[in-house]
Amino acid sequence: MRPLALLCLLVFAAPAHAATTEQHYLDLRDRHIAKFSKAKESDETSRQHDAALNELTGVLRGLVGPVTIKGLPAEGKSNADTLFKGDSGFGHLDGLGFASEGDKMQAVVTTTGLLKHWLREHREDGMPQETGAAFKSDRFYYQAIQDSAFAKYAELPVTRPASASAAVAVLGVRGNGDLKGPPHEIDVVAIQGDKVLFLASSDAVKTAEIPACEKVFEQMMARKTPQDSMAKEDQAMDAYTKCFAKEAPSQNWFAGAVKKAQNQLELLLPR
Secondary structure (H helix, E strand, C coil): CCHHHHHHHHHHHHHHHHHHHHHHHHHHHHHHHHHHCCCCCCHHHHHHHHHHHHHHHHHHHHHHCCCCCCCCCCCCEECCCCCCCCCCCCCCCCCEEEECHHHCEEEEEEEHHHHHHHHHHCHHHCCCCCHHHHHCCHHHHHHHCCCCEEEEEEECCCCCCCCCCEEEEEEEEEECCCCCCCCCEEEEEEEECCEEEEEEECCCCCCCCCHHHHHHHHHHHHCCCCCCHHHHHHHHHHHHHHHHHHHHHHCCCHHHHHHHHHHHHHHHCCC
16 A cells, blocks of 8 residues: 555544544443433442443543643543432543542543533533633533532633643632632643643632622622522622622732643643
């Protein structure tokens, strides 16, 4: 075979192989979900469930390839916490998950194909379908990892590394209760070739409340409408975080937060 013809075959075969392998993973995952979502709880079911997650981990390692993130384990495992549909933690971003002790740092590495499929699966949850919009949405950071809600307070203007086609950093608060307070978590996500890399770091930076935004929140909560207290608080939080995003760049802690985010991005994509 002529060298040029062989090169063309290799170029076209690589994406096709990746797509086939991704579909194999999705088919296997869906078969496991269908099985365990109907299974009764037992020690044997738990053993089979662990084995299924290990099987998915093996497929993902072949898809994603080697990953090195300083401060995190060398070997990742399936980012899926559970294959029982309806369980808390079901539906996390498909990919290899990495976590430091105490989950202070958590990473997920996946492929662009699996990311796009996952976005489509969460369309009804209000997840943006365009990758760039998803990376700027708090829904992405909430549903990709953990079981805790995430409130995005501001975007951090990081410099995109030359090797990346996209890079976004956000500042926010994660938790199961009140999400109002000085944000301290920095999440960064980047695309490098066919690989998507996401790193969340809790307690990454110390910030402070912004008095002008506190005033906005109080004014919204003092309104007579809507009467539903949860709806009123949701509207107040929306106004509060929008104010925070606008005012954050003028705060004395903001430059430090941007630097922290840039360092975090470089952990994912070292020079």
